[in-house]
Amino acid sequence: MKDPVAKTLAGDLGAAAALMRALDDDLPGARAALRAIYPHGGRAFVVGVTGAPGVGKSTLVDALVGAARARGERVAVVAVDPSSPFSGGALLGDRVRMQRHALDDGVFIRSLATRGQQGGLSRSTTATVAVLDAVGFPLVFVETVGAGQAEIDVADATDAVIVVTAPGLGDEVQALKAGLLEIADVLVVNKGDRDGADRAIADLTTMLALAAFPSRPGELQTWGPSEGPQSPPRRTTLGEAQLRPRERRTPPALIRASATAGTGVGDIMAALDALRAAPAAEREARRRRQAVRQITALVGEQARATARAAIGTEDAPGPLAATVNQVAARKLDPWSAAEALTTANR
Amino acid sequence: MKDPVAKTLAGDLGAAAALMRALDDDLPGARAALRAIYPHGGRAFVVGVTGAPGVGKSTLVDALVGAARARGERVAVVAVDPSSPFSGGALLGDRVRMQRHALDDGVFIRSLATRGQQGGLSRSTTATVAVLDAVGFPLVFVETVGAGQAEIDVADATDAVIVVTAPGLGDEVQALKAGLLEIADVLVVNKGDRDGADRAIADLTTMLALAAFPSRPGELQTWGPSEGPQSPPRRTTLGEAQLRPRERRTPPALIRASATAGTGVGDIMAALDALRAAPAAEREARRRRQAVRQITALVGEQARATARAAIGTEDAPGPLAATVNQVAARKLDPWSAAEALTTANR
Numbered sequence: 001m002k003d004p005v006a007k008t009l010a011g012d013l014g015a016a017a018a019l020m021r022a023l024d025d026d027l028p029g030a031r032a033a034l035r036a037i038y039p040h041g042g043r044a045f046v047v048g049v050t051g052a053p054g055v056g057k058s059t060l061v062d063a064l065v066g067a068a069r070a071r072g073e074r075v076a077v078v079a080v081d082p083s084s085p086f087s088g089g090a091l092l093g094d095r096v097r098m099q100r101h102a103l104d105d106g107v108f109i110r111s112l113a114t115r116g117q118q119g120g121l122s123r124s125t126t127a128t129v130a131v132l133d134a135v136g137f138p139l140v141f142v143e144t145v146g147a148g149q150a151e152i153d154v155a156d157a158t159d160a161v162i163v164v165t166a167p168g169l170g171d172e173v174q175a176l177k178a179g180l181l182e183i184a185d186v187l188v189v190n191k192g193d194r195d196g197a198d199r200a201i202a203d204l205t206t207m208l209a210l211a212a213f214p215s216r217p218g219e220l221q222t223w224g225p226s227e228g229p230q231s232p233p234r235r236t237t238l239g240e241a242q243l244r245p246r247e248r249r250t251p252p253a254l255i256r257a258s259a260t261a262g263t264g265v266g267d268i269m270a271a272l273d274a275l276r277a278a279p280a281a282e283r284e285a286r287r288r289r290q291a292v293r294q295i296t297a298l299v300g301e302q303a304r305a306t307a308r309a310a311i312g313t314e315d316a317p318g319p320l321a322a323t324v325n326q327v328a329a330r331k332l333d334p335w336s337a338a339e340a341l342t343t344a345n346r
Numbered sequence: 347m348k349d350p351v352a353k354t355l356a357g358d359l360g361a362a363a364a365l366m367r368a369l370d371d372d373l374p375g376a377r378a379a380l381r382a383i384y385p386h387g388g389r390a391f392v393v394g395v396t397g398a399p400g401v402g403k404s405t406l407v408d409a410l411v412g413a414a415r416a417r418g419e420r421v422a423v424v425a426v427d428p429s430s431p432f433s434g435g436a437l438l439g440d441r442v443r444m445q446r447h448a449l450d451d452g453v454f455i456r457s458l459a460t461r462g463q464q465g466g467l468s469r470s471t472t473a474t475v476a477v478l479d480a481v482g483f484p485l486v487f488v489e490t491v492g493a494g495q496a497e498i499d500v501a502d503a504t505d506a507v508i509v510v511t512a513p514g515l516g517d518e519v520q521a522l523k524a525g526l527l528e529i530a531d532v533l534v535v536n537k538g539d540r541d542g543a544d545r546a547i548a549d550l551t552t553m554l555a556l557a558a559f560p561s562r563p564g565e566l567q568t569w570g571p572s573e574g575p576q577s578p579p580r581r582t583t584l585g586e587a588q589l590r591p592r593e594r595r596t597p598p599a600l601i602r603a604s605a606t607a608g609t610g611v612g613d614i615m616a617a618l619d620a621l622r623a624a625p626a627a628e629r630e631a632r633r634r635r636q637a638v639r640q641i642t643a644l645v646g647e648q649a650r651a652t653a654r655a656a657i658g659t660e661d662a663p664g665p666l667a668a669t670v671n672q673v674a675a676r677k678l679d680p681w682s683a684a685e686a687l688t689t690a691n692r
Contacts, residue, residue: 298684303649
């Protein structure tokens with residue numbers, strides 16, 4: 001397995017691509033190779049690009065790739081497709097859209113299916129980024145649909161996050177922004193030439209002002225056997241400390257752009273360059289948080305896999321299949337069952 | 347803790363609501379109460395409603411609630427908000443939209459923030475549904491944004507899944523459909539009076555026909571040290587068995603609706619009633635799959651929590667804080683670190 005490792009570290013793209021595919025398929029030797037290259041990484045600047053469906057993330061990434069290439073920088077893109085978790089099939093849209101870079105060997109594009117793994121991006125994205133870092137790409141974009149778990153994962157797997165929004169989407173999309181806002185280092189209103197862009201900029205400016213001085217009170221509902229459920233609930237106001245807002249160095253840069261027209265792209269690149277020049281201590285703190293998330297996610301995945309193996313399948317039941325049948329028949333609750341399995345694993 | 351349990355099982359809504367809040371806040375005694383009520387459940391018909399942002403899921407759920415109430419059935423709604431995973435804040439949009447049911451005591455609506463937990467819906471949604479089941483709601487809708495992990499979770503936490511789509515959304519939204527299609531028992535094209543609805547119906551009919559006879563070949567990339575990375579990759583075609591499509595009884599019902607105009611809602615209710623009358627063996631098999639997913643997700647969550655506690659915080663480092671620092675400094679890879687933690691936990 002030393003050959004692919006040495007070749008990847010020497011900048012051999014073919015070897016790196018083969019290693020990424022091997023990792024995706026979990027072929028023998030692939031993980032050992034990944035472990036061998038990992039310590040040599042950490043030089044790439046990894047940028048997450050996230051946002052609700054339809055905001056134009058792929059088009060924006062395409063424009064950013066063009067800007068990086070225009071100044072001679074090699075760049076890699078990891079597109080995490082919102083495709084079927086069951087079939088593992090990847091959709092070709094992103095790659096087709098980026099085909100103008102297809103013949104440019106300074107650009108490397110890799111699509112990953114999420115494959116329904118719990119923990120979202122954690123496994124394959126982390127591994128893919130580690131390989132791209134090791135093979136020498138100084139700049140890596142990770143594009144993902146920002147909804148649910150993925151939006152957290154992308155913040156923990158990257159050095160900076162661009163959150164992309166666009167005017168004229170439904171109110172649920174607005175809701176998505178609330179969660180995304182907190183992970184943004186750069187906040188882009190794409191399709192900035194459309195109706196509603198002014199309003200979107202104004203709304204986000206307000207949201208950022210509120211986020212900078214968190215004052216929204218939370219509610220703490222007390223509950224216990226001494227309190228009759230008919231009596232009015234006691235409520236206390238949670239202070240800021242209990243709301244545990246994500247630590248923030250500075251508010252995100254708010255940039256109006258139109259990826260199709262090419263406006264605002266230079267501003268985004270400038271904002272990224274500023275983040276890239278952040279003090280070493282700041283980057284170090286972020287990488288420590290990344291490490292915590294990656295490690296705990298991997299521990300959870302391993303425990304789940306162990307439990308699943310102990311349960312087995314209907315055709316080949318494992319030692320814990322009976323526990324599942326008890327839960328399905330409501331003779332046991334899933335929480336007690338999980339505790340029993342956790343204890344049995346120890 | 348017997349009081350809330352007995353009251354919930356006797357149909358006391360106030361007690362059930364207090365228990366749900368207690369579970370959400372993880373107050374002492376809440377989990378024990380949940381375990382005590384769980385074996386008494388299993389009577390509710392639980393329907394997931396999922397789809398991309400902007401397709402009108404909340405409006406559709408509102409219409410379905412109205413249809414259930416019109417025939418005298420009590421109904422509960424669990425709305426899983428795509429709100430901030432960091433602040434735990436819930437957005438009020440869904441609740442405001444459903445306020446016409448606010449004074450109807452045959453309707454119970456509960457909003458859950460996802461709170462960034464890995465494993466998506468698993469913990470709080472499962473618990474909330476168990477309480478609503480125990481307190482006697484015969485019909486429960488679980489509404490969630492269908493993107494990433496949530497779309498799988500909803501299929502494993504419910505007895506039937508309505509996937510909602512709408513014409514005129516971007517191509518990324520179309521992409522989301524591919525994953526959602528496979529979990530649908532009922533497939534609704536909402537906003538069915540808009541331009542593009544005919545096309546959406548036609549596209550979905552085609553997709554369903556393809557899904558019924560899976561023939562899309564996957565690719566298997568072989569890789570190893572004996573193969574030079576410059577040589578053309580060997581590719582073999584994966585058979586259907588390896589693609590492991592989700593088992594399907596019958597294709598989903600495809601229904602054109604307009605939740606705002608009220609069209610198609612009766613057809614959706616009829617489709618749900620047909621699923622509700624499914625043979626006991628079919629429901630049993632589904633509940634067994636639910637049990638496997640719930641248990642393994644809980645085991646994973648517990649392992650993650652244990653690891654996180656062992657790592658500690660920067661202010662109060664735990665016994666494994668040094669391991670994290672090694673990973674952050676690239677002296678150790680996260681995969682080896684996770685293995686060490688897993689072994690240490692045993």
